[in-house]
Amino acid sequence: MTKDTLDELSSALPIAAVEKETGLAKDTLRAWEKRYGFPQPLRDAAGDRRYPPEQVQRLQLIGRLLDAGLRPGKVVGLDNEALQEQLANLPPRGVNTASGTEPREPAREHDALLQELLDTISASDPVALRHALVRAQLGMGLAAFVTELVAPLTTAVGQAWAQGRFEVFEEHLFTEVLTGVMRNAIASLTTPPGPGGPRVLLTTLPQEQHGLGLLMVEALLALEGCACISLGTQTPLGDVVQAAQAHRADVVALSFTNVQNGSNVLPSLRSLRAQLPGSVALWVGGACSALYQKPLDGITAVQPLSELRRLVAQWRETA
Ligand code: B12
Numbered sequence: 001m002t003k004d005t006l007d008e009l010s011s012a013l014p015i016a017a018v019e020k021e022t023g024l025a026k027d028t029l030r031a032w033e034k035r036y037g038f039p040q041p042l043r044d045a046a047g048d049r050r051y052p053p054e055q056v057q058r059l060q061l062i063g064r065l066l067d068a069g070l071r072p073g074k075v076v077g078l079d080n081e082a083l084q085e086q087l088a089n090l091p092p093r094g095v096n097t098a099s100g101t102e103p104r105e106p107a108r109e110h111d112a113l114l115q116e117l118l119d120t121i122s123a124s125d126p127v128a129l130r131h132a133l134v135r136a137q138l139g140m141g142l143a144a145f146v147t148e149l150v151a152p153l154t155t156a157v158g159q160a161w162a163q164g165r166f167e168v169f170e171e172h173l174f175t176e177v178l179t180g181v182m183r184n185a186i187a188s189l190t191t192p193p194g195p196g197g198p199r200v201l202l203t204t205l206p207q208e209q210h211g212l213g214l215l216m217v218e219a220l221l222a223l224e225g226c227a228c229i230s231l232g233t234q235t236p237l238g239d240v241v242q243a244a245q246a247h248r249a250d251v252v253a254l255s256f257t258n259v260q261n262g263s264n265v266l267p268s269l270r271s272l273r274a275q276l277p278g279s280v281a282l283w284v285g286g287a288c289s290a291l292y293q294k295p296l297d298g299i300t301a302v303q304p305l306s307e308l309r310r311l312v313a314q315w316r317e318t319a
Helices: 003-010 015-022 026-036 053-067 080-088 111-122 126-140 142-162 168-187 212-223 237-246 262-275 305-318
Strands: 049-051 199-203 227-230 251-255 281-285
Touching (some): 015 049, 015 053, 049 053, 111 126, 111 168, 126 168, 142 168, 142 212, 199 212, 212 251, 237 262, 281 305
Parallel strands (some): 199 227, 199 251
């Protein structure tokens, strides 16, 4: 091997890491290689595939377009510039459902505010960002703030990061500031948990570091009069079971983003279901598509936040 090839290989990722980075399954990556001639991984001394960073970046862009409902045949062959152009032309994303992308949300009143917030993030001004978020939350009320502003803003930040328009530190700062604002808003709710509302334990499983979905769910459940106990992210399975018992939880609610794939998520969920008493409901949601492909025994999978109200009402009726 030449020194150049060795240099290239040292920064290239193995297929498992690419799957994790992009959310694209290993089998898909291998199939595209044959079908579309992209990606074109290098091979290491053992003959295993290794993907240079620029190919991984292009795969991330492709992943975003597939998430938005485009077909592989339309995007896998495109170069970076064309992919960026397609991403820039995407209409604001609605919520995904099991059957693909839902009709777009009705024209959003808050687009200007959303753009202003994105600009504030780019301007590296956390104080201005916090003020703007608090102002919006107070003006709109917590429920609309979460569903109409925070949810699309989070998606837009993720897109900006994937397109290289936001640095990692900008995304981290956004998450920190937003988490602080949401936590304060939830703590300041004056309505105490309603009588007969479920006690809900919220967390994510160990592989899932993303916590904003959970926080949005907590805010909406608290508004519905539920008593929420949040463990934050990444709780080992056994501890979820113990915590559910210690807190006399009626419901365990978990969030999974599209970083997670079915081969990890589904066995963990089955195991958790088997360990929790039958009287404890298990609600799961988030963009992880594996949750919605088939009904899961004893588990309620609901993607849109708007479904939470119905779930709570149903729980009240049957409790
Ligand atoms: C902030 C963020 C991070 C932060 C998280 C910090 C924190 N404390 O949360 C950090 C830096 C850790 C991070 C890491 C990574 N991230 Co990240 N991240 C994000 C971002 C911007 C928000 C994440 C989030 O909380 N989303 C959760 C919610 C808001 O979204 P949702 O799953 O779509 O759920 C919606 C509904 O379904 C509902 N919902 C959610 N949960 C539940 C539960 C119930 C019961 C119900 C009813 C409803 C419900 O609420 C949401 C409303 O919009 C997203 C962008 C995005 N679109 O989400 C990227 C994103 C999820 N990350 C991504 C990636 C690639 C990664 C990394 C792999 C990057 C890396 N190379 O390390 C790692 C993986 C870490 C891991 N193993 O979990 C990609 C995933 C792409 C893909 N298809 O795989 C995204 C989509 C960004 C992008 N556009 O490319 N990330």
